[in-house]
Amino acid sequence: MASASGVFLAFLSLALFTSVLAATENLEPSALPTLPPANPDISKDPCAFSDIDKLMYRLENTSLSYNTSLLVETCDDICRLLYGVGNPDILGIGAMVSYALQGIVAMTFGPCLLIIYMFWGETRHGLFKLLLRLTIPTHRANAFTAVCVLISLAIRLFGKAPAFERRFCGTFAVYQLFVSGVGIAFYFFFHRFKDRVQSILFIALFGASVISCLAGFGVQMLHIPGAMNVLAGRTEGGAEFFSSPPQKIFTDCHEMKGFPWAHPGEDNFASGEVTGLCVGSIVLLLGFVVLFIWKQKRLDQANKHASTSSRFSRFNLARTALLILPFLITASTGSALVRMFMAMQKIRQDIQKYGKDEYKDNEWGFGQVMAVIVWVQYVGDLVTILIAAFTNDDEEKTSQGEREDVAPAANINQPRREASQATSSSPVPDQTGNMDSVEQQSNQSSAVEMPTMLARQRSTWTRNGAGTYLPA
Template sequence: MVLNATWIPRLAHAVQVDNCTEAAILWRVLVNEDRYKGYTNDTYGAILHGLSRHLQIKRLEEPSAHAVFEWIDTSDLMQGVVQNAFYSRGMCKSTICPLLNWTGNPDVAGRGMLATYIVQAILISLYIPMILAVRFERTPSRNSLLRRTILAAQHSSGTFLNASFVFSIAMLCASLIELASKFQHQLPKPSTGALLVLMPFASVLPVALLQLSASKMLRRNQGRVLLWVLMAALMSAILHMTTRPWYMDSNLNGRKIEEKWERICVDMKNVAKMQWFAVAIGIFVLLGTVTYVLMFMAMYFRHPTLVSWNTRISQPLWWLGLILGFVGMWSCLGWFVHLQIKMSVLGGEHNKDAEWSFGQVLAITTWVPVLVEFAYIWWERPVEALSGRLMDPYEVQEVSKETEGFEEARRRDTV
């Protein structure tokens, strides 16, 4: 038996690894499911080099490749050897981690999804100032190109809001289904779990920003209240799942290669912070949703006391929600990009986050109708462009002010 051979060291420290290349080879041997397949000579050479001092002191001959590989497969000592190699050479992450075949989180963090998040955030940042200019009557002269652009943003904001609602609800549903599926079998990977909470919650913030900025221009308010209640229910279900601490290192013991990659290559403290930041975003949005629904009910039923309170607090709450929502949106996106840059460097060639999948292409097309609507309204002017959305015998007519009947009806249900 090889295990009785005199060359086998009794302590892991006997195998000394003094460079990152050999440390990476030994990590591959221990945690890769393919073992040393395709790397036989490199593995054998790394073990002999690590044992050279031990063999010299003991005056022993070099073991054969067969004996070395049998020792690797049957001895628990190799675990200690690899841990010593990694933790004694902590700067080897950039060499070791790309070899561990981590596949990434393409469904929520792929290139297409990143592009989708960025396009939405940029559009929101462009739309809000223009909508606020209309809200506070700061539009330029009647014939300027800037005025045409502002009006195009105003009258396409409904399409943008609807698209954002659809995207956010889809993100929340997909996250809930994915988390529920993983919890049935095994806790999700830490990075996956954190992203499945952060990005769906972050997708709600642009919806809130659009609704807040255009609240005095929008119609169909009852329907939007129902959508907010639906999103609040989905977010509550996801928040309930965060009570299980999947981001803890102890939950990675004995798991396959992708989870082991996270243990050695990901800053687990940073993942935990991102998790709690996502929870804070979720709680903030839930509180805002409850406030919005209560204010809507107060205006709908016209209770004198509630209407009085709504008049006092609505404007400060409006500014607070707008500022915090905007900061939160870009903070979420910045944290996401920061994490992805770090993980892409360490992910290696098997990291699928850099790929464009079928679903990611579909996701980014969510904003195409918004851009098309904006372009039509800008080119044709609001009356002609909006009339083009209607079928005969209906058309849009411009009036100097809203009709008294519609104004009265909207006053009852607008927050």
């Protein structure tokens, strides 16, 4: 009995084994989510991803085979690889110093110069003229810096840049757009283009800067179609992206490791900052329109023949608005630049916080030093202009003093002529006075045009017996 049951069990086991083999013959290997191997041909370490491209390639092509939560929990460097640990070429300490200098000089020779023009442009013409000469190298240096750094930014954005870096680039593009826009607007307001070649070069340089800013801003904010889509190398968007492995891994980094939330369409500014930028831009635009019309119309010159009471009663409100407007433009522009710069600084602090020992953006290297040395040429241009201005002032003062010393010599012979007129009795006083007047004008004109002739001895006409200059 026992042997029969044993034979039956053996037969049943063999039948079950045969049926299992037949059922699983055409099945794929187990689809249980596991860790993605970094490079199975070289390393058996599933966390040894050398760059973000390899990680995204694995997640995109074999997305159903891997457990992203297990990957984030097991591999400590995955989140730092996705979010980034900095880029000294764009976020370095030297580059940040250069960006700060851009904002400072743009404000100084832009809105602040507008205030000087409105209040002291007419009374201190020499100072304002000197400041206008300084604006040319200032805006040129700003445009040159913007174009150079935005070229590297565009190259970086079209690659698989980390999340922190993409967020910084979006803010930075708006910052450069604002700086370039302020520079070109104020340059057009204060300068008249006399040299056509210089004007074309200047407009082309600023145009390249503005186009680069718009391109960088568009890549970041339009997302092509999203910032993380570009990061993952995807071109499709929509709700399905939030359930894809690239977005899952960002969600896991946020929930499990405490990294900031990142998703397609994330705003680079808070709503209040966006409102401030829009209001500042609108005020800036309206201010320039009003000031340009005022500069062309010249309200004071158009109404100089009107009475004082009617003049002020009619244009008092307009003049008050024109005096307040430069301060509003300066406040809005300065606030926008400060907000954007502080936003970039906050991103750098986040990178330093989560990057830990791998963060190297605060170290001074060749690139950081070169980012600051770019402004050495600008300082050299300013020094050259200042030296030339002071030298010309000294020459003008010297020539003016020489003219003042020569001018009294024109009246040396005037007492002699008056004495001769007092001692002589002329029967034709009108004719004598007219001839003396002609002689005086001739001497004065010759004293102004040819000062060297004043040293010569004056020749006088002899009078006849009747006491006149006519023949006897």
